[in-house]
Amino acid sequence: MSAQASITESQLAQLLLQREVEAFYTREAELLDDRRFSEWLDLLAGDVRYWMPIARNVAFDRPDHEYTRERTDANWFDEGKDDLAKRVQQIVGGDHWAEEPRSRTTHAITNVNIAEIRGDELTVHCRFIVSQLRQDSEVNFFMGKRVDVLRRGATLQIAHRSIFLDQSVLLAKGLTTFF
Amino acid sequence: MSIRERRDGVAGDPADGIVSREIFSSETLFAKELERVFAPSWAFVGHTSQLAADGDFVLSRVGQESVIVTRERGGAINVLLNSCRHRGMPVCRYDDGNASVFTCSYHGWSYDLGGGLTGVPKLNEGYRGGLDRSQWGLIRARTEVFYGSIWATFDPGAPSLEEYLGDMALYLRDLLQGPDGEDDGYEVIGGIVKWKMASNWKFGAENFSGDHSHYPTHLSVNRLNISLSGKAERHPFAAVKAPFTFLNVAHPGGHTVRVNLYEKLSPYESMWAAVPEVDDYYRKCHEARQKRLGDRARLFSRGGIVFPNMHYNTGGRTTIGVWIPVSAHETEVWRWLFVPRNAPQIVKDTLRHFYMRYAGPSGMTEQDDMENWTASQRGTSGVWSRRYPFNYQLSPADAHRAWPEPWLGADAMVVAGVSEHNQRAFYTRWNELMSA
Numbered sequence: 001m002s003a004q005a006s007i008t009e010s011q012l013a014q015l016l017l018q019r020e021v022e023a024f025y026t027r028e029a030e031l032l033d034d035r036r037f038s039e040w041l042d043l044l045a046g047d048v049r050y051w052m053p054i055a056r057n058v059a060f061d062r063p064d065h066e067y068t069r070e071r072t073d074a075n076w077f078d079e080g081k082d083d084l085a086k087r088v089q090q091i092v093g094g095d096h097w098a099e100e101p102r103s104r105t106t107h108a109i110t111n112v113n114i115a116e117i118r119g120d121e122l123t124v125h126c127r128f129i130v131s132q133l134r135q136d137s138e139v140n141f142f143m144g145k146r147v148d149v150l151r152r153g154a155t156l157q158i159a160h161r162s163i164f165l166d167q168s169v170l171l172a173k174g175l176t177t178f179f
Numbered sequence: 180m181s182i183r184e185r186r187d188g189v190a191g192d193p194a195d196g197i198v199s200r201e202i203f204s205s206e207t208l209f210a211k212e213l214e215r216v217f218a219p220s221w222a223f224v225g226h227t228s229q230l231a232a233d234g235d236f237v238l239s240r241v242g243q244e245s246v247i248v249t250r251e252r253g254g255a256i257n258v259l260l261n262s263c264r265h266r267g268m269p270v271c272r273y274d275d276g277n278a279s280v281f282t283c284s285y286h287g288w289s290y291d292l293g294g295g296l297t298g299v300p301k302l303n304e305g306y307r308g309g310l311d312r313s314q315w316g317l318i319r320a321r322t323e324v325f326y327g328s329i330w331a332t333f334d335p336g337a338p339s340l341e342e343y344l345g346d347m348a349l350y351l352r353d354l355l356q357g358p359d360g361e362d363d364g365y366e367v368i369g370g371i372v373k374w375k376m377a378s379n380w381k382f383g384a385e386n387f388s389g390d391h392s393h394y395p396t397h398l399s400v401n402r403l404n405i406s407l408s409g410k411a412e413r414h415p416f417a418a419v420k421a422p423f424t425f426l427n428v429a430h431p432g433g434h435t436v437r438v439n440l441y442e443k444l445s446p447y448e449s450m451w452a453a454v455p456e457v458d459d460y461y462r463k464c465h466e467a468r469q470k471r472l473g474d475r476a477r478l479f480s481r482g483g484i485v486f487p488n489m490h491y492n493t494g495g496r497t498t499i500g501v502w503i504p505v506s507a508h509e510t511e512v513w514r515w516l517f518v519p520r521n522a523p524q525i526v527k528d529t530l531r532h533f534y535m536r537y538a539g540p541s542g543m544t545e546q547d548d549m550e551n552w553t554a555s556q557r558g559t560s561g562v563w564s565r566r567y568p569f570n571y572q573l574s575p576a577d578a579h580r581a582w583p584e585p586w587l588g589a590d591a592m593v594v595a596g597v598s599e600h601n602q603r604a605f606y607t608r609w610n611e612l613m614s615a
Binding site for chain 2: 053059062072076086090097168174
């Protein structure tokens with residue numbers, strides 16, 4: 001029996017979808033690291049929610065309390081596309097001193113897992129590693145988990161992004177990059 | 180003379196606007212600072228709204244030390260050193276929660292919410308009846324609640340909080356009044372914002388004390404109009420056109436505030452036009468506050484510090500923070516975000532969103548402040564740069580006592596306009612404690 005015959009159409013569709021999502025993330029990371037921020041904004045749906053909660057150290061029986069709540073508590077980010085567009089405008093003006101001279105960033109996305117498909121929306125879990133270096137010696141290293149809702153249309157778009165950083169006390173003075 | 184001799188103590192000559200760079204970089208001075216500046220002071224540790232139920236606790240800090248802030252049955256609030264009397268382990272390992280007892284995970288000594296030692300393994304057979312549990316409770320801080328804010332000191336010789344604050348009590352009370360002027364009018368929203376930065380704690384402290392001349396810092400955020408006034412700038416109150424005098428108010432204890440004193444009681448001018456429901460709320464509050472406070476409602480506070488390391492913002496963004504001294508070169512920052520307790524949900528949501536976009540590591544304003552504080556820090560330790568002091572001589576106008584209104588505080592020393600008066604007062608107090 002040939003290997004080809006053993007691949008069903010649904011398996012093939014699954015592989016292609018996995019490939020499409022991974023290629024989307026590769027392109028996204030490239031846009032961020034190339035500082036093509038306005039093109040990055042195009043990957044976000046108009047109604048996107050970009051949420052990065054604050055982690056707390058909690059008892060084993062309160063796992064739901066470990067991260068602050070979206071639209072309720074203090075968070076690192078809990079905002080929409082207009083806010084993100086303002087952040088981009090701030091960075092590109094040459095007068096946002098926390099990003100002038102600009103950071104050199106490297107975004108790596110891994111462990112991409114399409115966890116759920118519902119209608120035209122995919123829920124995707126992944127891990128991120130972001131290194132950010134500025135000037136001679138400012139070094140920030142962010143790692144964590146991400147849960148995205150990606151919407152399928154003519155292209156994929158990010159409809160919702162949850163960013164779970166492993167740090168509780170942030171070990172960086174600023175969050176001037178995107179995750 | 181290019182290298183000025185220190186002639187007035189450790190800091191240099193702060194009353195004349197000369198401050199040594201070494202006070203930011205010397206680890207020897209840092210160690211002394213923990214004893215002389217932090218140990219005898221009162222520390223802000225939290226707010227009663229964080230402890231809604233009996234048994235609730237939160238971790239906080241007094242200086243560098245971890246403390247547990249607890250609410251006992253009946254509502255009494257305690258601040259306990261989070262360090263087992265047996266071997267020093269933290270007896271509380273969680274940022275917050277509800278408990279009736281804290282049991283050390285090393286040898287099992289356990290303590291109640293007031294810090295009393297309730298359980299010791301082998302108490303009866305192991306100590307020949309000789310362990311007096313009343314002598315081995317958790318170290319308890321002197322604790323005071325001031326209009327909802329919780330304060331603590333471990334120094335038995337420190338004055339009462341009231342005496343420690345002096346006239347600053349007026350401004351702290353004002354901070355904690357809701358926009359309608361009601362006392363204890365705020366609550367903390369969930370999640371304390373915590374981060375570290377490579378800067379001495381005093382750079383943040385002096386900035387909050389009264390730095391009104393760092394205009395280039397915020398050029399980028401100002402052009403983006405993040406204020407919700409619907410107009411340019413980043414502060415909602417920048418939209419108000421009623422005439423006022425900007426005042427730098429310094430108190431003898433090193434506490435300082437920045438306020439707008441309006442010439443007269445004026446009708447509400449829109450500050451939150453981008454969200455009409457919020458604007459409507461603030462309009463009603465403006466009228467209620469004038470009714471409640473009378474002439475004193477002309478005071479519009481913008482921010483300040485309670486010496487040494489508590490800092491706050493008002494003027495539409497009520498936040499309280501502390502600079503936790505880690506080393507001469509590193510500071511941990513904690514920030515509590517407040518919303519008016521009785522406000523409609525849309526007001527609370529709008530303010531929460533505004534803070535996050537404005538302040539802290541994700542804040543479009545404070546990102547650039549921290550760039551300053553960390554970059555200034557690098558300018559304090561060079562073998563040559565550290566020999567040349569910093570300049571705080573901007574607007575060395577004579578300060579007026581209890582001016583222009585006596586109710587600003589009998590001992591308040593006030594300078595109008597952009598000035599480094601408050602920074603001079605901060606370092607003068609620091610110098611007194613360090614040189615004693």
